[in-house]
Amino acid sequence: MTSDSARFANGWLPALLAAPLLLLIVVFFYAPVVQAFYWSFFLEQPFGGGSQFVGFENFARVLADPEFWAATGRTLVFMVTASSLAVILPLVLAIAADRQIRLSVPARNILVWPKGVAGASIGVVFAFIFNPFVGVMAPLNAWFPGAWNPGLHGTDAFLTLIAAHVWSGIPFNFVILLAGLRAVPHTLYQAAALDGASPWRRIRDVQLPLIAPQLFLTLVLEFTESITSAFSLIDTITQGGPGGSTTLLVYKIYADGFRGYDLSGASTQTAILMVFVLILAGLQFGVLGRRIDYER
Numbered sequence: 001m002t003s004d005s006a007r008f009a010n011g012w013l014p015a016l017l018a019a020p021l022l023l024l025i026v027v028f029f030y031a032p033v034v035q036a037f038y039w040s041f042f043l044e045q046p047f048g049g050g051s052q053f054v055g056f057e058n059f060a061r062v063l064a065d066p067e068f069w070a071a072t073g074r075t076l077v078f079m080v081t082a083s084s085l086a087v088i089l090p091l092v093l094a095i096a097a098d099r100q101i102r103l104s105v106p107a108r109n110i111l112v113w114p115k116g117v118a119g120a121s122i123g124v125v126f127a128f129i130f131n132p133f134v135g136v137m138a139p140l141n142a143w144f145p146g147a148w149n150p151g152l153h154g155t156d157a158f159l160t161l162i163a164a165h166v167w168s169g170i171p172f173n174f175v176i177l178l179a180g181l182r183a184v185p186h187t188l189y190q191a192a193a194l195d196g197a198s199p200w201r202r203i204r205d206v207q208l209p210l211i212a213p214q215l216f217l218t219l220v221l222e223f224t225e226s227i228t229s230a231f232s233l234i235d236t237i238t239q240g241g242p243g244g245s246t247t248l249l250v251y252k253i254y255a256d257g258f259r260g261y262d263l264s265g266a267s268t269q270t271a272i273l274m275v276f277v278l279i280l281a282g283l284q285f286g287v288l289g290r291r292i293d294y295e296r
Contacts (some may be wrong), residue, residue: 036270
């Protein structure tokens with residue numbers, strides 16, 4: 001091993017060490033993606049029996065489906081609202097913890113705990129918390145019967161999904177943003193305070209510009225995560241209801257493929273969703289990433 005760089009005596013050792021992880025990635029990510037794109041150009045039989053090449057007919061059928069566009073619209077609304085809140089709330093908490101207000105030390109530990117809870121478990125808990133009869137909204141229904149009922153009102157069910165997603169996203173984003181705030185030299189705050197800057201002015205002009213890389217990271221991860229990880233919450237809280245009001249695109253793919261046995265349609269929607277995620281990530285890096293200074 002040289003002093004300037006780490007080198008392995010055997011060239012095959014790095015490949016051997018990385019092989020298990022690479023195998024898992026290929027088997028559980030790349031292979032399903034390739035299979036989905038392949039099936040999107042074929043008419044697949046649900047119980048075997050061969051397939052028929054149909055070209056772009058599956059795409060034409062999916063793009064002409066009003067339910068597909070309705071699910072896409074709900075996905076975009078969920079992506080913007082849930083992702084924004086899942087970054088703003090941890091940012092507020094991280095700023096409060098960085099200022100070392102009362103109980104900030106135990107709060108930092110408590111806020112990380114939800115990261116160890118599975119998405120399906122979060123869905124079960126929030127389904128109970130927002131239950132119209134025994135949950136936190138039960139007193140509201142006692143005063144105004146029927147005012148809150150996620151089982152009947154689509155807006156209530158959608159808000160429950162947003163609350164569950166935001167709660168599950170707080171731990172990771174909180175840790176990333178707090179680490180960024182702790183890396184900012186306190187001498188900059190002191191200099192701004194000597195210049196007469198108010199606390200809000202210091203947050204806007206000192207802290208936020210200097211943690212722009214961390215904010216960008218959390219935004220990119222949240223926007224992509226909200227599109228794909230909402231499945232477990234939907235399946236445990238609303239099952240896409242009521243009346244399809246919480247059927248996001250990722251859940252519609254599951255329903256079409258595993259309930260409707262439309263393997264070709266589900267694969268086509270998966271291909272469209274993958275392209276959309278890639279375009280979204282590219283736009284974020286192209287528009288926002290260029291404006292971030294990583295050297296400060």
